[in-house]
Amino acid sequence: MDTRQLRTLVAIAEHGTFARAADAVYLTPSAVSQQMHALETELSVALFNRETRPPTLNTHGLQLLETAHSILHMVEDTKSALLGQRKTGTLSIGSVRTSTIGLLPRAIVALRNNYPGLRINLRVGLSSSLIADVQAGRLDMAIVAEQLGIPQNLVWRPFIREPLVVIAPPGTPDMSARDMLETLPVVRFRSNVPLAHLIDMELARMGIVTNETAEIDTISAIVECVAAGLGATIVPNIAVREYSEKFLIRPFGEPQVFRQVGIVQRVSSAKMDLLEEIHDQLAVLANDFGVPRTSVEHLPT
Incomplete structure (x- = not known):
């Protein structure tokens, strides 16, 4: 097994066919096929599902592909360092x-x-x-x-390391973060990511029950919804640092959550x-x- 074979394997995975991979690695399709047959012979396993057209990587091939990425990355790093x-x-x-x-x-x-x-x-x-x-x-x-x-x-x-803040639409009367969350409709950040879990845990700890009007999975879209007047929400400070005069903004959490x-x-x-x-x-x-x-x-x- 050598890096030329591994580069060819990666090219096949990226380009989908032996012919397109051959163009990418500057070989003929037959040379690509010979390299893959030699690799399979050395490893004593089939790497492709050849009953499909074009052939696709099987479980062994996908496993070797992951190793190939790692080895080629390491080779590039080592050459550059030396x-x-x-x-x-x-x-x-x-x-x-x-x-x-x-x-x-x-x-x-x-x-x-x-x-x-x-x-x-x-x-x-x-x-x-x-x-x-x-x-x-x-x-x-x-x-x-x-x-x-x-x-x-x-x-x-x-x-x-940034604070979380509660924001409400332009023109919202002055009120606390708790009042914003308990009295205004809330646009909820709904996503299976640490930020959403952090927000939900603090809301539960503070005993705040929100009146959710929408669930959205991107912060930028949530900020746009609040700007349009849909409701209040909780976002990282960086999401609204260019709009500090546009929203009513209050710290979120007791003490403020970062x-x-x-x-x-x-x-x-x-x-x-x-x-x-x-x-x-x-x-x-x-x-x-x-x-x-x-x-x-x-x-x-």
Whole structure:
């Protein structure tokens, strides 16, 4: 087994057919087929369902594909480190759909401007799959909220610690956060993510029962609904920091509740300097709520 075969396997998975994969890796279709047959012979297992057209990866093939991603990532990191070219190549970033994702494009642009030879790929997904992809080497880092279950071979570094606030539509009479939540219709953040659980737990602890008028799973859409007058809601401060004069805003929680978002990465990486730089960019962009990079933090498991 060699990296050429693994790159071909990855190309087949990405492009769907041997012919298109051949174009991607600059081989003929017959050479691609020979590489895959040689790989199957060496491993003594079939990697493809050949009763389908085009052939598709079977369970063994999918398992090897995950290993191939990890090995090729490691090879690229090692080559870059040995050649002193850590600021070239590809930086693969994942992010959950968080209100802080608005900071990420600016941090990426700053990094790209500093290192024109660096390619940066961004993918948005669920925290569980992003963490698994970092662990497997398919991603260099992922932005996720503070949560349980970070594997021991990964580290999590917060770059923002921000308060949660209750917001009500423009023109709402002056009132407390509790009164806003108990007397106004409430647009609920409905999603299976740590932020939603944090909000629900504090509401229960405070004994607040809300009159829900809508359930929405993105913070940006919720803010738009409140701006249109649909009701009050609870959001991270960063979601409304550009609209501080537009809404009635009050602290949420007794005492006020904060949430953290940070970067998950492998313990060691040849791209560590880039990961630290993008962390620093995000912390600066978070303004008063930025968390400076001081020490590696493990989440509880």
